[in-house]
Amino acid sequence: MLDDNLDDLLDARPSERERVKVEHEVIHKAASHPVRRQLLREIDAFGATKAELLEKTELDENVFKYHTEFLINGDFLDISEGRYFLSDKGLDLLANI
Numbered sequence: 356m357l358d359d360n361l362d363d364l365l366d367a368r369p370s371e372r373e374r375v376k377v378e379h380e381v382i383h384k385a386a387s388h389p390v391r392r393q394l395l396r397e398i399d400a401f402g403a404t405k406a407e408l409l410e411k412t413e414l415d416e417n418v419f420k421y422h423t424e425f426l427i428n429g430d431f432l433d434i435s436e437g438r439y440f441l442s443d444k445g446l447d448l449l450a451n452i
Contacts (some may be wrong), residue, residue: 381429386452390414390422395441395449398432402440 369377385391390412397403397411409419423439426432431445441449 364444381428382448385426385429385431386448388422390418391426394422395431395452396443398439398441398445399449400441402435402438403439408439420425 430442433440433442
């Protein structure tokens with residue numbers, strides 16, 4: 356019986372409260388990091404290519420990749436036809452930083 360309860364706990368989805376807490380943590384991490392704020396500002400509402408962003412930010416390629424992947428995974432950033440664009444969530448974040 357203990358195994359069944361453990362399986363139920365492992366399979367359980369996070370509560371709404373836990374989901375919101377995690378979402379707020381991701382938003383805080385995105386907004387509080389200077390490189391991520393810089394990327395959001397440079398991309399702005401019009402988008403930018405990787406080359407444009409690397410030139411404007413002077414970031415190392417690996418640092419750029421790490422932070423853009425964080426923003427993509429957090430649903431702040433999208434890529435379309437070789438350009439980075441802020442999602443609605445990214446635009447909201449930009450308006451508040």
